[in-house]
Amino acid sequence: MDLTDPAPGSILIAGDDQSGRSRLLDSILFSSAVLNSPRRVRYAIIAPDLTGMEYLTTRPQCYQAVSIDSSEVIGLIYELAEIADYRRNNQQTGSAIILAIDDLTCLLSTMDDEMVGQLRWLIKVGPLVQIWTIASINSQDVLDVDPDF
Numbered sequence: 009m010d011l012t013d014p015a016p017g018s019i020l021i022a023g024d025d026q027s028g029r030s031r032l033l034d035s036i037l038f039s040s041a042v043l044n045s046p047r048r049v050r051y052a053i054i055a056p057d058l059t060g061m062e063y064l065t066t067r068p069q070c071y072q073a074v075s076i077d078s079s080e081v082i083g084l085i086y087e088l089a090e091i092a093d094y095r096r097n098n099q100q101t102g103s104a105i106i107l108a109i110d111d112l113t114c115l116l117s118t119m120d121d122e123m124v125g126q127l128r129w130l131i132k133v134g135p136l137v138q139i140w141t142i143a144s145i146n147s148q149d150v151l152d153v154d155p156d157f
Contacts, residue, residue: 009036011049011104014135020112020157021144029144030055030110034064036142037108041069050103052088054081055110071105076115082123088139089126095137102138109143113153128156 009016023029040049046068053073058065065073074080088107095101107130109115116124131141145153 011040011106011138011140014138017135018131018141019143021142022147022150023144024147027147029146033108033110033142033144034061037064037106040106041067044069046103048103049106051106051108052084053108053110054084054115055108056114076111076118081115081118085123085126085130088134089130092130092134092137092139095139096133104138104140107134107139107141109141112143112145112157113149115143116153116157124154128154131157 021029021032037051037053040051041064050069050071051064052071053061053064054076055061055073056076058073058075061073064070072080072084074084088105091102091105116127119127127141130139134141143157
């Protein structure tokens, strides 16, 4: 994954139960941390359960890690959207940032319309300023999610 090429856009990992969606997402984050310094790549994690993810959350590349039901999710999404907006308006870049969302459907069910709009904008504009969203979704839930995602 070339984090300097915005052409591919954000990534959605879809699969059935027990197919390895979360494991693939974790592997992408772990690989990015092993292959890059925190000055080149950072990541933020939103997941239903952070238990057992210490090998990711304690690395210096980890920008922030929050559980889906945490009130910190709102702040994280708005903060990343502000960074993206600043980079876009000032034509600046910084370290690439990966926003990893484990279970997009679960996250969307906890969000109000304004937050959904912020996330949708971040998914669309983020790659242009090196902020990448990589989300996982159960294939059974794909039709329940707005096609824009």
